[in-house]
Amino acid sequence: MSYADDVFIKMCQDILENGTSTEGEKVRPVWEDGTPAYTIKKFGVVNRYDLRKEFPAMTLRRTALKSAMDEILWIWQKKSNNIHDLNSHIWDSWADEKGSIGKAYGYQLGVKHQYKEGMMDQVDRVIYDLKNNPFSRRIMTNIYVHQDLHEMNLYPCAYSMTFNVTQTPGSDKLTLNAILNQRSQDILTANNWNVCQYALLLMMMAQVCDMEAGELLHVVADCHIYDRHIPLVKDMIQRKPYPAPIVKLNPEVKDFYQFTTDDLIVENYETWPQIKNIPVAI
Numbered sequence: 581m582s583y584a585d586d587v588f589i590k591m592c593q594d595i596l597e598n599g600t601s602t603e604g605e606k607v608r609p610v611w612e613d614g615t616p617a618y619t620i621k622k623f624g625v626v627n628r629y630d631l632r633k634e635f636p637a638m639t640l641r642r643t644a645l646k647s648a649m650d651e652i653l654w655i656w657q658k659k660s661n662n663i664h665d666l667n668s669h670i671w672d673s674w675a676d677e678k679g680s681i682g683k684a685y686g687y688q689l690g691v692k693h694q695y696k697e698g699m700m701d702q703v704d705r706v707i708y709d710l711k712n713n714p715f716s717r718r719i720m721t722n723i724y725v726h727q728d729l730h731e732m733n734l735y736p737c738a739y740s741m742t743f744n745v746t747q748t749p750g751s752d753k754l755t756l757n758a759i760l761n762q763r764s765q766d767i768l769t770a771n772n773w774n775v776c777q778y779a780l781l782l783m784m785m786a787q788v789c790d791m792e793a794g795e796l797l798h799v800v801a802d803c804h805i806y807d808r809h810i811p812l813v814k815d816m817i818q819r820k821p822y823p824a825p826i827v828k829l830n831p832e833v834k835d836f837y838q839f840t841t842d843d844l845i846v847e848n849y850e851t852w853p854q855i856k857n858i859p860v861a862i
């Protein structure tokens with residue numbers, strides 16, 4: 581079975597059995613009809629995926645890998661905060677009449693900062709360090725920028741990536757690992773979506789820096805299942821997982837800014853039927 585399915589099933593079982601309900605609390609999100617969107621949650625969930633073993637796509641329902649890659653390219657490569665630069669409609673509910681989601685995600689990654697080597701944005705800084713100073717323990721991004729929070733329609737959920745390089749005995753390439761820090765996670769809508777998109781980001785970074793992608797650690801502070809998702813999740817985790825798919829990138833691409841979703845190669849992705857019309861809390 582896909583390792584990601586195993587992690588997902590255990591995480592959901594733990595939350596359903598041992599999590600706490602937010603019912604009665606003053607909560608921010610609502611359903612489309614205005615009803616408060618409560619959750620069952622667990623504080624502090626840490627999952628670890630080894631990309632050298634297999635790609636962490638779940639098979640209990642299909643993760644839209646191309647759309648997930650498109651969103652990560654929107655944020656990290658196009659550094660855009662406008663939904664017109666995104667090929668899906670997943671951000672429509674949080675955009676203003678011009679299509680902007682405010683000073684969130686891609687906007688923050690596009691801001692240039694002064695470094696000793698000159699002006700760079702956070703993405704170029706990561707690439708610069710990985711190429712010039714790979715063993716640095718200071719290679720990280722952070723888009724949770726307090727001075728701009730009042731101009732964001734939704735505060736960043738996945739807000740920091742810390743890259744860390746290790747030497748693997750017997751391997752001629754360095755190994756690139758990363759920690760994704762996330763303050764809030766909607767498990768059914770976006771857990772595997774987020775895991776797969778940051779796994780792809782790690783693979784892209786490793787490829788353009790001539791490294792091998794290693795481990796991705798996903799650290800989640802508030803890990804939750806929304807009330808209207810509970811029956812869907814219960815049903816999903818009864819399913820018997822398939823093996824993980826083979827996921828590769830076009831090896832010809834050597835420049836991070838040249839990747840497109842056409843460079844994503846997915847083989848043998850056998851999944852259970854999609855759960856249609858999952859409601860997303862706004």
Ligand SMILES: Nc1nc(=O)c2c([nH]1)NC[C@@H]1CN(c3ccc(C(=O)N[C@@H](CCC(=O)O)C(=O)O)cc3)CN21
Nearest residue numbers: 643644647668669670671734766769770773860861862
């Ligand atoms: N409550 C909530 N949960 C989230 O996961 C979430 C938000 N809000 N707000 C901002 C973004 C939007 N996100 C989303 C929203 C929808 C899908 C979604 O419907 N995905 C479809 C495929 C979409 C496609 O292929 O275009 C899926 O089946 O996974 C994914 C991420 C993640 N984020």
Ligand SMILES: O=c1ccn([C@H]2C[C@H](O)[C@@H](COP(=O)(O)O)O2)c(=O)[nH]1
Nearest residue numbers: 608609735737738764765766770774
């Ligand atoms: O990439 C993402 C973006 C958003 N989410 C979820 C997590 C929460 O359910 C909501 C945001 O609500 P807050 O009240 O701001 O925490 O969106 C996600 O899982 N992944």
